[in-house]
Amino acid sequence: MSYKGPRGTYDVFPGGREPHERADLWAYVEGRAREILGLHNYREVRTPVFEEVELFARTAGEASDIVVQKEMFTFRDKGEREMALRPEGTPGAVRAYIEHNLFKLAQPIKLFYVGPMFRQERQQRGRYRQHTQIGVEALGTSDPLVDVEVISLLYAIHQSIGVRDEVVHLNNIGDMPTRRAYVPELRAFLRKNAAHLDPDSVARMDTNPLRTFDSKHEATQAVLAEAPKIGAFLSPEAADHLAVVRSGLDALGVPYELDEQLVRGLDYYTMTVFEAKSGALGAQDTVGAGGRYNALISDLGGPDLGGIGFGSGVERMLLAAAARETESALNLFFVTLAPEARVPAMRLAGALRAEGVSCDLDFGGRGAKGQFKQADRSGARYAAILGEDELSRATIKVRDMASGEEREVDVSGGSVELLRAIGA
């Protein structure tokens, strides 16, 4: 084999082994998600898979090494513009919201997107260089009940496709007053215990102390268990917001766990953050996650309005969902027993398809036995046999593949009798 797919990518095809390689499961998940999104009145937005690097750099802070941090695929176009394949969906959606003045309409604007995201990382279970996210952005309001809707929507989508062993983690990382109060406390605490922290956390202690909570090092986690909790530092506004979100989730019956160590990788989050994890995955156990971003819209040149959204990894949803079988959709398979029967069979097939009956026929020039074998494997309920005898009588033989029963029907007047014979 001379060519292989690029590192960290995979193909979706009939017969794929892993759930995320199966085309039928993709159709199922996307279909369910679109249905539920529609029921919540979210509408689709499609934005380019590449944007100016600057857009993504703007949205994720730590400007200097952002390209490295977010591990973006970047390239320069022929006009010397620095571009990047999108690593996440929010910046493009928010950019479009601003660019098309959607903030002038009645708010919120509730959008969803489905599409590929790109990150240049080493692959592992549930992590790919090109992965797909189903995401949602509710833009133009800071109403905490929108947070409730967005989180319950994420949960509803996961439940509908059967994500196993799911826990929603919830936190509020506060507004600016909250952080001004909390971050210095946390930083001071970390400095005091720096000797017990891993190098990555030591490095982040000054630039972004909140992120140290993400560390997987045992020693670091032991230190963090004793760290001051953000809950005690929440401004009155942030505390109220969290209380409304919690009681809303309780009222809707969405199970969640308050997790004061939950921070998020993207720096634009404010107030509400959440993560849906599944025990059915490996180390990459976050199926979907998101949060509120009350400064992002204005940072990108829009009005001072809040927004909240989530992204959910389709590959991870597929991996975390219980195995599922999808049945064959084929109704009928034509078996031709003479070369001159093939074109008539195709003509009849056309007539059947026009009536919504799915059918197929052999293209390999197989003998009778081989064709019946194909019919059997196709999962078709009926085989329609067309040979010299049938041709001369203007009939076709319909065989019920399960019972083996056969009956000959008249097709001199078209496909009517044939349709009736198979109950269509």
Place this chain on the structure above:
RNA sequence: GUGGCCGUAGCUCAGUAGGUAGAGCAUCGGAUUGUGGCUCCGAAGGUCGCGGGUUCGAGCCCCGUCGGUCACCCCA
């Protein structure tokens, strides 16, 4: 990007102390000149990831490289 493990037919794998490759399933054909699922017979299918090296001889040993996988980093 770093590290552990792995890389033999389409798939899952075996391959013994180094002697130029096997099985099961799948595919195709036949047993049944126009009838599937079971059974039997047969065929086709491999530069043993790639490149070097050691050796009379390498799928087995050594080096490099590419790829996969899992974990770290990061994140959906």
